[in-house]
Amino acid sequence: MKIQDLYDEAARERIVEEPPKRVDAPIRTPFERDRARLVHAASSRRLAAKTQVVGPQSDDFVRNRLTHSLEVAQVARDLSRALGSQPDIAETAALAHDLGHPPFGHNGERVLAEVAEACGGFEGNAQTLRLLTRLEAKTVDASGTSVGLNLTRATLDACTKYPWPRTEVTPKFGVYADDLPVFAWMREGAVGSRQCLEAQVMDLADDVAYSVHDVEDGVVAGRVDLTSFDTAAVWEAVRDWYLPDATDDTLDATLADLRAVGSWPSAPYDGSRRSLAALKNLTSDLIGRFCGAVQHATFAAGPGPFVRYRADLVVPAETRLQIAVLKGIAAHYVMRTDDRVALMERQRELLAELVAALTDRGPDALDRPFADDWRAASDDSARLRVVVDQVASLTDASAVAWHERLCRGRLV
Template identity: 80%
Template sequence: MDPTELYDEAARERLVVEPPKRVDAPVRAPFERDRARVVHAASSRRLAAKTQVVGPQSDDFVRNRLTHSLEVAQVARDLSRALGSQPDIAETAALAHDLGHPPFGHNGERALAAVAEPCGGFEGNAQTLRLLTRLEAKTVDAEGRSAGLNLTRATLDACTKYPWERAAAGPDARKFGVYADERAVFTWLRDQTPGRRLCLEAQVMDLADDVAYSVHDVEDGVVAGRLDLTDVDRPAVWETLRHWYLPDARDDDLDDVLDGLRAVGTWPTAPYDGSRRHLAALKNLTSDLIGRFCGDVQAATFAAGAGPFVRHDADLVLPERTVLEIAVLKGLAAHYVMQAADRVAALEHQRELLTELVAALLGRGPDALDRPFADDWHDAPDDAARLRVVVDQVASLTDASAVARHARMVS
């Protein structure tokens, strides 16, 4: 069966009805059109110049947000196809999952979250939904308002990693997926959806993101000379892992998990030396780890039920061992790369730069904004809405353009 047939008309529906395509145009399914719209979006192109872990200007080898998103998309597509769901939906969600990230990655997200407090905060996933449904120019409604890329309900649902507003976020208010401005479209895309439950395709996207960045951030750390997989300071790494990811993780369990990963045949037995031989061995390790994680999740999901594995008819099953294995890799990258001493000073400077840039743009007003954001400024009813416009502008910038605009505007 074609997986598309498992998705009903409501899943294929778009918020704004679009005219039929030319009769001589290539025939594409609705979800294929969604994927093309994200691929061609300006926000996707900008990801090439936004930080993943190490800034894209610092090394030709390390990943940026675009290459990371492409890798997440490949993992998501393969796992979705293996489960029998529509792979275009999970792939599109993966391609879109980081569109809302501002300059300097998660560090920039923290800076904008602080300055955006008066207008409801900032969260990269909520910004992604805002881009897809408002800021990216593709479709307008009957009143001439932007409807963003006007993706199908199933695809937008798959892009929504945190399907709740900030007010409903609970104890961890940093993680939410919807601003108040997008409440109407959020209500539409979650029509008849139970509570906070993620659709299966969103769960695939989320796992693919975890798998990709846990494995690839370690790979980048090894190549950058920051991490030696043959010499791990376990107590220090486990402390970082607990602080960043799993506060209740036990040393004995983590030791056992790392020993299991070290038993993978391609785990290095000698320090990385930059040779083609070691590069090839490292790439084979990343491939083996991705296959291990996805294979274990696929087997556990099949064992839990007969499917179909689409939308809200099933859930992805993550074995506890797999969760710990991914966390160990994330802990390695966090300890040796993300909290390295030379990075701490740079991170503080990045946050100061974005904070100053927001203040400068607010002071200058629409004359300092790109045309679409200047139009939004003129339509804004109050100071909070104007702050949101400025935050949208800054979030749209790349690392380099944020630095350049700050240099021009802040003496």
């Protein structure tokens, strides 16, 4: 059976029906069209100026949200193809997975979650769904209302990392209350809060790229030495951020497994081309190791086909542990350093002050689409959501510039 035959009419459906393109245009599948829409979206371009781990202005080598998303997309596409699912869906989901992130990465996300409490909170993944179905204008319905990029149901579902609304016990969620109608349409055919297979591929690809490449950036920046580091401090970071129940013995054994990878460095990084090549070989080997283990375990668990809700991705426990150890290294040596903690505090102050200023100023201070949303809002809660949408759309640099213009505050 061909891949396209595994995705039925419901999987290919869009919120607004669209006729085929003119006959002289290249023939593309619905999922290839989805991918093209992500590549050309303004929100995708803005990712180039948004923080991944450290600010994009800090160094020419470090990754930003866009380069991270491109790397996640490559991993997701290769794994999806190996499993026999539609690679365009997984790649598009990977390209979209960070669209909802505000300025200053997860630090900015925490600020907006606090200031947006009165309108239902803020979550980067819920913001991604809002962008794809409302804020990123490409198609309008019969009433003239934006339906965002008007992606297919299968692609939109694959972009949803947390397919459930906010509750008191779910700090992570994938949809705001006023986006529930389109969420319900998207989830037709789903069972409960289960991720579709393609979303699971995207989620794993994000974890793999995040863990490996953040360590690579840390090594090149001179913050991480893979030949010698404080395991006690790193294990504390692993437990604080990722695996609270992991024991020292388990983490020690996991590190030993990682060090057994043939390309694990035996000498400190020195900045030479030889060192750079060795580091790239290590990242390539680790990605191959993780994805190969997942592919093998998934095939061993059942016959497939590995599409939508007909199968699940299987991630071995040892693979999750190895990813968590790499994340812990980056967390301790990059994200918990004193200079970064001080910078993050200034960033939080800036975003909170910017939200307050825009709330006071109203539509005159907003970009035209958000000013229109403000005027159409029915109450203060809805207007606060508009302000949060505006701030979340900004890049790191534009957030600083807006703050300087509206708040006369200090630059970050």
